Each structure stands twice: as C-alpha cells, then as structure tokens.
Amino acid sequence: MAEVSLKGVKKSFGRVEIIKGVDIHINDGEFVVFVGPSGCGKSTLLRMIAGLEDITEGTLEIGGRVVNQLQPKQRGVAMVFQNYAIFPHMTVRENIAFGLTIAGASRQEKQQKVAEAARILQMEHLLDRRPSQLSGGQRQRVAIGRAITRKPAVFLFDEPLSNLDAALRMDMRMEIGRLRRQLGTTMIYVTHDQVEAMTLADRIVVLKDGQVMQIGAPMELYHEPANRFVAGFLGAPSMNFLNVDVLELDGEVAMVGNQSLEPIRVATRRRPFRKDGKAILGVRPQYLRPVHSGKGLLHGIVAHAERLGSETVVDLTLRDERELIAAFNEDKVFEPGVALELTFDTALAHLFPDEGELQTH
Amino acid sequence: MASKLTLSNRAGWTFALPGFALIFTFIVLPFFFAIGLSLTNQRLLSPNPTQFVGLENYQQLLGLAVVTLEPERNDAGEMIRNAAGEIQYPRLRAITRSDDYPQYRGMREWFHWQSGENVMIVIASDVVFMKALVNTFLFVLVVAPVQGSLALMLALLINHKVKGINLFRTIYFMPVVVSIVVVSLLWRFIYDGQNGLLNSILQALTFGLFQPVDWLGSPSTALPAVMAMSIWQAVGFHMVIWLAGLQTISPTLYEAAAIEGASRWQTFRYVTWPGLRNTAVLVLVVITMQGFALFAQIDVMTNGGPLDSTQTLVFQAVERGYGKQDISGGSTISVILFAIVLAISLIQRWLTRER
Numbered sequence: 001m002a003e004v005s006l007k008g009v010k011k012s013f014g015r016v017e018i019i020k021g022v023d024i025h026i027n028d029g030e031f032v033v034f035v036g037p038s039g040c041g042k043s044t045l046l047r048m049i050a051g052l053e054d055i056t057e058g059t060l061e062i063g064g065r066v067v068n069q070l071q072p073k074q075r076g077v078a079m080v081f082q083n084y085a086i087f088p089h090m091t092v093r094e095n096i097a098f099g100l101t102i103a104g105a106s107r108q109e110k111q112q113k114v115a116e117a118a119r120i121l122q123m124e125h126l127l128d129r130r131p132s133q134l135s136g137g138q139r140q141r142v143a144i145g146r147a148i149t150r151k152p153a154v155f156l157f158d159e160p161l162s163n164l165d166a167a168l169r170m171d172m173r174m175e176i177g178r179l180r181r182q183l184g185t186t187m188i189y190v191t192h193d194q195v196e197a198m199t200l201a202d203r204i205v206v207l208k209d210g211q212v213m214q215i216g217a218p219m220e221l222y223h224e225p226a227n228r229f230v231a232g233f234l235g236a237p238s239m240n241f242l243n244v245d246v247l248e249l250d251g252e253v254a255m256v257g258n259q260s261l262e263p264i265r266v267a268t269r270r271r272p273f274r275k276d277g278k279a280i281l282g283v284r285p286q287y288l289r290p291v292h293s294g295k296g297l298l299h300g301i302v303a304h305a306e307r308l309g310s311e312t313v314v315d316l317t318l319r320d321e322r323e324l325i326a327a328f329n330e331d332k333v334f335e336p337g338v339a340l341e342l343t344f345d346t347a348l349a350h351l352f353p354d355e356g357e358l359q360t361h
Numbered sequence: 362m363a364s365k366l367t368l369s370n371r372a373g374w375t376f377a378l379p380g381f382a383l384i385f386t387f388i389v390l391p392f393f394f395a396i397g398l399s400l401t402n403q404r405l406l407s408p409n410p411t412q413f414v415g416l417e418n419y420q421q422l423l424g425l426a427v428v429t430l431e432p433e434r435n436d437a438g439e440m441i442r443n444a445a446g447e448i449q450y451p452r453l454r455a456i457t458r459s460d461d462y463p464q465y466r467g468m469r470e471w472f473h474w475q476s477g478e479n480v481m482i483v484i485a486s487d488v489v490f491m492k493a494l495v496n497t498f499l500f501v502l503v504v505a506p507v508q509g510s511l512a513l514m515l516a517l518l519i520n521h522k523v524k525g526i527n528l529f530r531t532i533y534f535m536p537v538v539v540s541i542v543v544v545s546l547l548w549r550f551i552y553d554g555q556n557g558l559l560n561s562i563l564q565a566l567t568f569g570l571f572q573p574v575d576w577l578g579s580p581s582t583a584l585p586a587v588m589a590m591s592i593w594q595a596v597g598f599h600m601v602i603w604l605a606g607l608q609t610i611s612p613t614l615y616e617a618a619a620i621e622g623a624s625r626w627q628t629f630r631y632v633t634w635p636g637l638r639n640t641a642v643l644v645l646v647v648i649t650m651q652g653f654a655l656f657a658q659i660d661v662m663t664n665g666g667p668l669d670s671t672q673t674l675v676f677q678a679v680e681r682g683y684g685k686q687d688i689s690g691g692s693t694i695s696v697i698l699f700a701i702v703l704a705i706s707l708i709q710r711w712l713t714r715e716r
Contacts, residue, residue: 051617051619051620052616052620071619072619072620072622073619073621073623074619078620078621079616079618079620081615081616083611083613085611085613085614085616085617087614087617087631087635087636088635088636089635089636090631090635098618098621098631099621099622101631102618102621102622102623102624102631103622143617146621151622161450245429352518356634360544
C-alpha cells in the first residue's frame with residue numbers, strides 16, 4: 001500500500017503537450033477516479049503512473065519514492081486494461097499466476113495465491129478454461145485476478161468496464177467496489193463514465209485538455225462544481241446553462257434574469273461578475289419543477305418528452321428560442337406544443353462567469 | 362457457399378476465366394498427366410508405342426536391398442587375406458549379375474558398412490535418385506530451422522520504431538526481389554575456388570593462413586554452400602511473414618507483461634512466441650515446400666555435381682524428363698516428391714495443431 005503523488009507532471013509527444021502540469025496527491029488506500037472526455041489525457045496520465053509512458057517533466061512518487069526513472073515492475077503497480085490484455089494461449093489459472101511465474105514463484109505458492117484470487121473473484125470453476133471460452137466480464141475478472149495475486153502497492157484501472165455491455169458493467173462495477181473494500185489498496189481508476197466515477201470514487205479528478213479541472217469527493221463535485229466544465233460534465237442529463245444578464249450585484253448575491261427567466265437572486269460564490277454584464281446560470285434538470293400558478297421562473301413550450309417510468313425528461317423551447325432540459329421524477333404526460341412554467345430552488349443554481357464560449361444545444 | 366459473389370456474378374467469372382484457364386492448363390492438367398505418365402514407359406521422342414507398365418517406374422526408382430558379403434575362404438575354411446592383410450570379399454558384381462539372384466539384377470552399391478567379418482552393402486536400383494532423395498531431405502532439415510529462426514531474429518530486430526528502420530527492412534528484403542538465377546550466378550563468383558570473394562575475405566581475416574577452398578567443387582562443401590546461399594536469399598521473405606505475425610500481437614499484451622515484470626526473454630517466451638504460433642506453421646510449411654523444390658540453384662551452380670553430391674529430386678526430375686527424354690521417369694520422381702511433401706505437410710499440421 002502506498003501514497004501516490006504527482007507534482008507538476010507534464011507530458012509532451014514531440015511538440016504537442018498532452019499533460020500540462022498536473023498536481024495530485026492520492027492518500028494510502030484511497031480510490032481515486034480520473035474522469036474526463038476522450039482526449040483529455042486521463043489514460044496517458046495513468047500510463048505515466050504505470051511506467052508505460054515517460055514523464056516529460058515533474059515528479060511522480062509512489063510510497064514516498066520518486067519513480068520517474070523506474071521500470072513498471074519496480075514501481076509495485078498492477079494494471080487492468082480496457083481490452084483485458086489476458087494471454088489467449090494460457091488458461092485462466094496460468095493467466096492469474098503469470099506474475100508469479102515471471103517472478104519464479106514455487107508451484108505451491110502459485111497454487112495457493114491463485115486459489116485465493118479465484119475465491120475473492122468467485123471464479124474457482126473457471127480456472128481451467130481458456131480466455132476464448134469466457135465472456136467479457138469473466139475475462140476482465142481474470143485480468144483483475146492477475147493484478148491482485150501480486151499484492152501491488154497501487155492498482156491501476158484503465159477503463160476496465162468500457163468493453164462490457166450495460167448490465168455486465170453494473171455487476172462488475174459493484175464487484176470492483178466490493179474488491180476495493182476487501183483489499184483496501186490504493187486504486188486509481190480511469191473512466192469516461194461519470195456513473196462509475198460517482199459510485200466508486202473517494203475522490204474524483206476531473207481532467208480536460210491535460211489539466212485538472214477539479215479534485216474532490218463525488219458529491220462535492222456534483223453540488224459545488226468549481227467551474228462550468230465540471231458542472232456540465234457530471235450529472236445526467238447534464239446541467240442547463242442559460243445566458244443571463246446581471247441586473248444587480250450585492251456582495252455575495254447577484255440578481256440575474258433574461259427574456260425567459262424572471263429575475264432571481266443567486267449566490268456568486270466569490271466568482272467575479274459585473275453589474276450589467278453577462279453571466280451563465282446553471283440549473284440541473286432534476287431541480288426544475290412544473291408550476292401552474294403563474295409564478296414560474298422559466299417559461300417555455302414543450303418540444304419533446306421522454307417517459308422513462310421513474311422519470312420524465314422534457315425538452316423545452318424557451319421564449320428566447322433556447323432549449324432547456326427538465327427531468328421530473330414522476331411519470332407524467334407532456335404534450336408537445338403545450339406551454340409550461342417551471343420553478344426551481346435558486347439556492348441550488350450556480351452562476352458562472354461568461355467566458356464567451358457557451359454553445360447552444 | 363452459394364452467395365451473390367459466386368452465383369450471379371458474370372463479370373467476375375469472366376475476369377477470372379483467363380487465370381483459371383492458365384492454372385488449369387499449367388498446374389491441374391500437368392498434375393494428372395504426371396500421375397498418368399508415371400505408370401507408362403512414355404519417352405519424349407520415341408518410335409515405339411507407349412505401354413502401360415504399372416508401378417515398374419516406382420520399383421525402378423525405389424528398389425533397395427541389403428546384401429551381405431562373406432569373406433572368401435580357402436578350402437580349409439580360413440579367410441583369405443591379401444598382402445596387406447585385408448580380408449578378401451567376393452565382388453558385388455558376382456551377386457548383382459548372377460542368375461541366382463534375379464531380384465538384384467542391375468542394382469548398384471549405394472553405401473556399405475562392416476559388420477563383424479562380413480560387409481553389408483545397401484544396393485539400390487537407382488543410386489543417383491537415392492542420393493538426390495537424401496540431399497533434398499538434408500537440405501530441408503538444415504534450411505528450414507536455420508532460415509526460419511534467422512528470419513525470426515531479423516523480424517524481431519526490425520520490429521522497432523526506430524529512425525531509418527525501413528532502410529534495414531529494405532536491405533534484408535532485397536535478395537528476395539532479385540531473381541534466384543541471378544543470385545546463383547553471383548554466388549558462383551563468391552564461391553569461386555581461385556579468387557572468389559569468400560576465399561579472399563577468409564584469407565584477409567586470417568592474414569593468409571586460410572587455404573582457398575573450391576566451395577562448389579568439392580563434394581563435402583558443395584551442398585552446404587548451396588544451403589548457405591539459399592538461406593541468405595529467402596530469409597528476407599520469411600522475415601516479412603514473421604513481421605506480419607508480430608504485428609498482429611496486441612501491444613497491450615506487451616504492456617501487461619511489462620507491468621508484471623517480465624524480462625525480455627520472458628516476454629518473448631510468454632507473449633511473442635505463443636502469439637506467433639500460426640505464423641510459425643506457415644513459415645515452416647513454406648520453407649519446407651521451397652526446400653523440396655530446390656532446383657534453380659543446383660542447375661546454375663553445380664548441375665548436381667560434384668560426384669552427385671548436390672543432386673536433388675526436382676533437379677533429377679527435370680534432368681530425366683528433359684535431359685534424358687525419359688518423361689515417365691521424371692514424372693515418377695515428381696509424383697514421389699508430391700507424396701513426400703503432402704505427407705510432411707500433414708505431419709507438420711498435426712504436430713503444430715491447436716491443442
């Protein structure tokens with residue numbers, strides 16, 4: 001078990017900088033998830049920790065030891081890959097014992113450790129099969145088995161569930177959560193799936209374009225996103241962003257509104273705004289509620305509605321022709337073309353500075 | 362498989378027709394012709410009508426026997442020795458030309474060994490064919506493993522993303538592109554007994570201590586010389602096949618091995634080599650086939666000599682069929698070669714099957 005610490009870590013391929021200076025400290029036994037859109041550098045960062053990619057600049061410490069120049073095997077890490085990377089010509093047993101075989105372990109030790117891994121992963125009955133006879137989920141379990149037999153200081157997961165179908169993904173997600181509680185080892189997990197990030201992580205690192213956008217506990221990121229990117233990245237359907245005008249500024253509170261939004265007071269959270277300037281209001285679709293009293297804060301017309309049983313997702317066209325998504329946690333019929341008024345708890349709304357890059361949906 | 366490709370595809374079949382016609386005329390037809398001719402006494406030009414002779418051609422080629430010569434004894438039953446004290450044996454001719462042994466008629470000594478006071482002689486009805494058979498097997502047995510592993514080593518060397526690696530790939534592949542006849546002619550100069558390149562280099566390296574060898578002119582070096590040159594010529598081709606095999610192995614398997622701490626040798630042993638299984642079968646079968654078809658090098662460099670030390674099956678087939686106009690004899694060798702290659706391919710496939 002070990003702490004992992006990245007200080008000013010950078011990575012360039014030729015003249016292209018992929019990782020632009022990342023500082024992350026991961027505590028012993030912590031489960032940290034790197035999340036971000038594709039191309040944000042999260043996998044590259046993980047591979048740098050593993051030792052599969054060189055570190056161009058900065059230092060990487062594992063267990064208090066600088067490991068920049070060490071080979072993967074000397075870093076005490078184990079890695080699980082997206083496409084499993086299990087050896088097709090070996091049986092499950094041989095695959096799980098691979099690290100031990102490499103290290104020249106005795107037959108007895110191998111047998112014992114394989115049995116232990118198989119018990120933890122509940123795959124004793126599969127040990128003599130070949131990978132071609134296994135399902136995707138089982139293959140990934142073999143890969144995890146190979147990783148845990150060596151008792152590494154740090155586990156690295158590179159999108160381990162991305163090749164699995166939805167139902168299996170959920171099972172495996174829970175399995176990884178269980179495994180994590182059982183082993184208590186430091187784990188770093190890369191995914192683009194925010195559900196995996198939210199459910200598994202102690203802390204989430206949101207990355208974009210090779211930079212850290214925010215680090216924090218899942219609910220911290222969900223409720224208090226540091227910026228618009230994090231706000232929009234976490235949560236499904238994603239947060240609505242409305243272009244609003246700052247009508248009044250009063251210390252920590254701003255009065256904002258626009259053509260379709262009645263003036264409301266929102267906390268600025270110490271972000272810089274200007275009176276009579278532009279700002280962006282973020283409201284999660286789940287926080288919107290329909291009202292009929294004429295006291296609605298937002299006014300729009302139903303364009304499309306999706307009934308999911310537990311939830312109804314409504315696509316509205318606002319007065320200023322912009323779109324808005326609302327998610328009501330009840331099954332209700334909304335006919336297209338019907339006018340709808342919505343309200344929300346303004347304490348749950350977020351105000352972001354307008355950086356002139358808001359795209360309409 | 363009844364698909365649109367094979368059924369309603371008139372244009373496609375039309376395009377394929379010339380190719381099919383050529384294959385039929387020059388491969389399929391001669392194949393059956395050879396089998397048919399091997400059962401007759403057909404000659405290329407002969408006033409006599411062709412006769413069906415059954416398996417006589419095969420007997421003529423494959424006839425083998427072991428005869429034991431006992432020492433000559435005098436009336437007292439003592440062995441007769443010559444002035445040098447060597448035991449005297451009856452002449453082999455006394456048996457092969459004797460009416461007492463019609464089954465040995467016309468056979469000649471292939472090789473012999475001493476067994477106690479007797480001499481055992483293996484006699485063959487066609488000694489040259491037997492030598493060709495042995496040489497061909499020897500050639501395949503040496504060339505297949507050496508060329509295959511050499512090609513694999515080259516493939517491993519050039520399977521790196523290094524600047525200028527394509528230059529090396531090109532260099533290694535170059536001999537494959539050059540015609541084997543041209544290569545053979547060039548190597549005749551290299552192997553020249555007087556001032557060939559090889560002798561000159563060896564002399565230079567040993568400061569003149571090395572005595573020049575007539576590589577193609579002596580029975581002990583001629584076949585190894587042909588082997589060496591053949592290995593060099595086609596190694597690039599097999600290197601490319603290995604390279605293709607190497608590139609089908611998923612890079613993440615190597616990364617997984619690296620994380621597990623595998624050394625270079627362990628990575629090869631556990632990742633690369635198992636991943637090359639199918640490629641290995643292909644390379645082995647192809648080299649074996651090419652080895653059995655050894656002809657051009659022999660024809661250009663040695664003509665089967667010296668003393669039949671580089672005779673091969675295909676060379677004999679051509680030599681007989683066209684040189685001696687004995688087309689049925691040539692055909693018979695071809696059919697025997699076909700049976701050998703087929704058998705070996707089947708054995709190789711069985712040995713390297715998926716278990």
